[in-house]
Amino acid sequence: MHEISLAQSVIDFVNNEKDKYPNSRIVKVKLKIGKLASVFPDTLTFAFQSLVENTPLSHVKLEILELEPKGYCKDCSKQHPLYDNVFQCPFCGSSNGDITEGTEFLIDSFEIEENVPT
Numbered sequence: 001m002h003e004i005s006l007a008q009s010v011i012d013f014v015n016n017e018k019d020k021y022p023n024s025r026i027v028k029v030k031l032k033i034g035k036l037a038s039v040f041p042d043t044l045t046f047a048f049q050s051l052v053e054n055t056p057l058s059h060v061k062l063e064i065l066e067l068e069p070k071g072y073c074k075d076c077s078k079q080h081p082l083y084d085n086v087f088q089c090p091f092c093g094s095s096n097g098d099i100t101e102g103t104e105f106l107i108d109s110f111e112i113e114e115n116v117p118t
């Protein structure tokens with residue numbers, strides 16, 4: 001259940017950012033999460049909602065974009081999607097390569113609502 005600590009890190013981020021925008025409030029945080037990051041979006045959303053409930057951040061919503069895993073084949077130098085977490089190049093069949101996308105957990109952007117009396 002590391003989703004709780006990830007949710008907490010998003011809350012820390014919001015608390016950090018919100019002071020930069022007086023008379024505004026952050027209403028939505030957009031996350032990019034790779035499908036190999038071992039994060040369950042539903043669990044993360046639930047953990048986040050539980051943590052912000054009855055706090056000044058209870059209006060903040062999460063928007064999660066899942067990123068498809070990608071790999072780079074060192075034998076034929078092509079980027080390719082990864083299926084079922086199996087590292088095999090669909091072009092040449094090689095398993096010699098690197099995972100280039102799909103393990104990230106990023107706070108991509110956020111939306112603010114302006115002129116909100118605080």
Ligand SMILES: [Zn+2]
Pocket residue numbers: 073074075076077078089090091092093094
């Ligand atoms: Zn290849």
